Amino acid sequence: GESVGLHLPTLSVQEGDNSIINCAYSNSASDYFIWYKQESGKGPQFIIDIRSNMDKRQGQRVTVLLNKTVKHLSLQIAATQPGDSAVYFCAENWSNFGNEKLTFGTGTRLTIIP
Amino acid sequence: DAMVIQNPRYQVTQFGKPVTLSCSQTLNHNVMYWYQQKSSQAPKLLFHYYDKDFNNEADTPDNFQSRRPNTSFCFLDIRSPGLGDAAMYLCATSRPHWTSGGPGQGTQYFGPGTRLLVL
Numbered sequence: 707g708e709s710v711g712l713h714l715p716t717l718s719v720q721e722g723d724n725s726i727i728n729c730a731y732s733n734s735a736s737d738y739f740i741w742y743k744q745e746s747g748k749g750p751q752f753i754i755d756i757r758s759n760m761d762k763r764q765g766q767r768v769t770v771l772l773n774k775t776v777k778h779l780s781l782q783i784a785a786t787q788p789g790d791s792a793v794y795f796c797a798e799n800w801s802n803f804g805n806e807k808l809t810f811g812t813g814t815r816l817t818i819i820p
Numbered sequence: 821d822a823m824v825i826q827n828p829r830y831q832v833t834q835f836g837k838p839v840t841l842s843c844s845q846t847l848n849h850n851v852m853y854w855y856q857q858k859s860s861q862a863p864k865l866l867f868h869y870y871d872k873d874f875n876n877e878a879d880t881p882d883n884f885q886s887r888r889p890n891t892s893f894c895f896l897d898i899r900s901p902g903l904g905d906a907a908m909y910l911c912a913t914s915r916p917h918w919t920s921g922g923p924g925q926g927t928q929y930f931g932p933g934t935r936l937l938v939l
Contacts, residue, residue: 740927749824749910749930750863795862799927808853808928810862 718817719786727814729779729796736798740808741770741781745792753781753794783816791818823847824931826911832937833901841896841934843911852894853928854886855910863910869894901938908933 719725731739737758742750756763756770756779763770769782779796796811825844833839843852851870855863867876869888883905885897898905912928 742930747933747935749826749912749933752927752929755927807865807868813860813862 715812716815716817718819720819721788722785725783725786725790725816727781727783727794727796727816729781729811731777731779731796731798731811733798733800733809734777736800736809738799739770739772739779740797740799741768741779742795742797742810743790743792744795744813750795786816786818788818788820791816824911824913824929826909826931826934828934829932830935830937832939833898834939835902836900839898839901839936841898841909841911841936843894843896843931844892845911845913846892847913847929848891849913849915849929850891851914851928852888853912853914854884854894854896855912856905857908857910857933866896898936901936903938906936906938908935 717725717727738755740755741753743753744750754763754765754768754770756772758772758774761772767784771780771782781794783790793813793815795813797808799808823846827842831839831841845852851868853868854866856866857863865877866880866884867874867886869875872888874886883899885899887895887897894911896909910933911931914928
């Protein structure tokens, strides 16, 4: 079946360095992609999103890149801080006349080393 | 502030004893979702409502039911909890993104979750 997967389950980055979290998706009909951050014991928190008609979108310290040719999504976090330590999920959204479904990837645990 | 609220944050129940988890939202979103999330796993969609239309995932056990009496509230009922139902239960809301004017409008917004423990 269709799936969203992440290449790396864990990632450790020195504080202040940049981090890149990668994600592969397989549903070519997906038209909207979202990155969520989930801290321990909390619900997923929206970070940034991108529509399929874009290939790059920037936020505050975060950038999402979308490569539809190879069905790849990445999240770049610049100048990482201790508060960036969390599990990051990519998710693809597929909608059919209001019947919206979000499929999550397996998650990457990002640890920022002080 | 507009938000998604889940009560209680922690729920302990006994094996086989029915339990209800609640979710409310002040975002006035059409769509409400219930997810189950087990440790170190991604959230798994159980079902969702688009307004009053209920959409069940094919692999959601019959033990799980849901009610949405109005736009603001949605309930998850577990009729006979088993040990395998211990998990974090997440509620989320959204407006369909194809009705929105741009990025960030159609995403799902999650509540803090209810952690269910089954004894």
